[in-house]
Amino acid sequence: MKIDTNTWGWFQIGKLFDKFETGKGHDTLLNDGDDCLYLGAKKSDNGVMRTCATDDSMLQEGNCIVFICNGAGSVGYANYMDKPFIATTDLVLGYADWLNKKTGLFVATVLCKERFKYSFGRKWKTYLRSTEIKLPVTADGKPDWAWIESYIDSLHSEPLTTGNETNNVNSLEVGNWREFYVGELFDSIYKVASYHDDELTSVSIGNKNAIAYVTRTDQDNGVKSLVCDIGLANIEPGNAIVIGDTTSTISYQPSPFVAGEHIIAARAGWLNKFTGLFITCLLRQERYRYSYGRAYKLDLIRNTKLKLPVMPDGKPDWQFMENYIKSLPYGDRL
Template sequence: MELTNREWKEFSIVEIFDSIQRGKRLKKNDHIGGNIPYTSSTALNNGIDAFIGNDKNVRIFKNCLTLANSGSVGSTFFQPFNVVASDHVTMLDNANFNKYIYLFLATMVTRLNEKYSFNREINDTRIKKEKILLPINSDRKPDYVFMENFMKQKENEFLEKYKKYVTGKESEIKQDFLTDNIEWKEFLFPDIFEIKNGFYNKKPTSSGNGKIPFLGATANKNGVTEYYTLSEIEDNSKIGFGKNEPLSKKLFKGNCIVVTNNGSVGYAYYQVSEFTCSHDVNPLYLKNENLNPYIAKFLITTIEQQRVCFEYARKWRPMRMKKSKILLPVNSENKPDFQYMENYIKTLENEKLKRYLDYKKLNISEYK
């Protein structure tokens, strides 16, 4: 099933959805602790911004799409469970749709973000005038059968990839490394890492056309706050910072862990590719061992245990970091057991993927 061999046609939003309703305003100070997802204007976590216990004077939606009408305008998600919707999202519902049709439609509705921005929101009047492009059947009506089957096919393709991935990873995991009788030892950060200083004291201006990530003191998006072109990093006159400094001071190699020392202090991220960064983060390069994503994930968990010691008013600057300690499993030579760390994370990943496949209750023969 291909998208390219279908005929497409524009349809008004009101033709597709029977019910279109904005959520209700709920101030953050009025949130009650609980486990009901609260959806707002974020483009992350399926639009879920928090979990609350409010069930009065709120609007609760289920089995629908939620569209961010402000903030991350256009971000659209399928909500299969009850969610409390803020006034920053609009619910789109059709009782005849199932999960697969909604997922297809979510992709098409999200394209509205090309027309809107933080300063131009999708208000109630505008949404009812909007149109989306959809594949059609022989009656020139939306081909919901195709949409459903297309999304099922995509889901099955991913499930097959997961199954092959899990099978392949099982052969890589050395089970004899996984034992409860592991010993742990504290190490100073400089014993494990080469600690480097970030560069910029202020985020430079970006054209928005670059691909080199800029990392700052944030707890979101793997620490990335902006992207730059190489020429923007090289051209000091454009960015106005670090004049006469060589590129080698401003551009860092990937395959390292980056730790925030200010702002959202103590968050750590694995950075695979080259990047530039502010002085509010410190790139850490592993000594005497080749870093990989599995070892990095283990180390990140132990590094972030330090967050309780620091805050915005007590920064984790390099001088303090060099005196900090990290608790790690050790081998028979009383050195960090990186093989154990790698296999431990691989096992966790494998178990999670297996649980996902079990949850789906599918196998290759069932969904071909």
């Protein structure tokens, strides 16, 4: 199905939703557990910060749009949440009788296109109800929810399945691990040659000349867009861990890519998509040490310490790391 927004109509958010609620949770009020999701001001991972024990005093109903009204880098984004959860006070939750998973995902996507209007100086919470979005309409001028559901169905996406079970995940006995400097783990860590946006031509998914344009974004595994690789001299091979040296954004890139400014690549013979994801997760745990006043530059990266599982001879146990990632739910789909 094709989209022609010229035929769509404008609708005010305050009139689309039946009610709005503000999140009631805070990290310090939560108890450890795995039976409830805790959502924060975060666009990635559908806003999920962690799991926690259920607390009925803070629990919100599912089947709602989650508006991120505060938070560095995520103000103005929206997510759809289908199940009960606990939310921070940075979130406003919108409920309506037309909401289901299909309409929710569609509207959340449209809402995200409006985020450029809102930042720290113009908070979404103040202007949320008066914000207007464009939606397909019926003959009588109402939102065409049936068309929206049909459009989502036409995308031919299927839920991702896994044969791995949670109770079969390999255990982590970190007490026996030892520390390694990042600089001694990798064969090379270097700054990547960069491109500016205006030097590149965007292309669509499926284009035979498409290549990932990796920047310091924390979204979409660091890929800002797909660009045409014709005539580009500075193409990086895949199978690299990529770090944004001013933002501490970290990702594993399996395929060739071109990079924006301030991108560092780390390469090693032991690196593959499984060990790469394992090390990427550990590096992300170190992000809190590096911010605007202490950028994650080459020397700091090389001198960062990571605690890793080891073999009897004291070397990193790369096979254990690979097997661990493979044992996780959806690890069989990587």
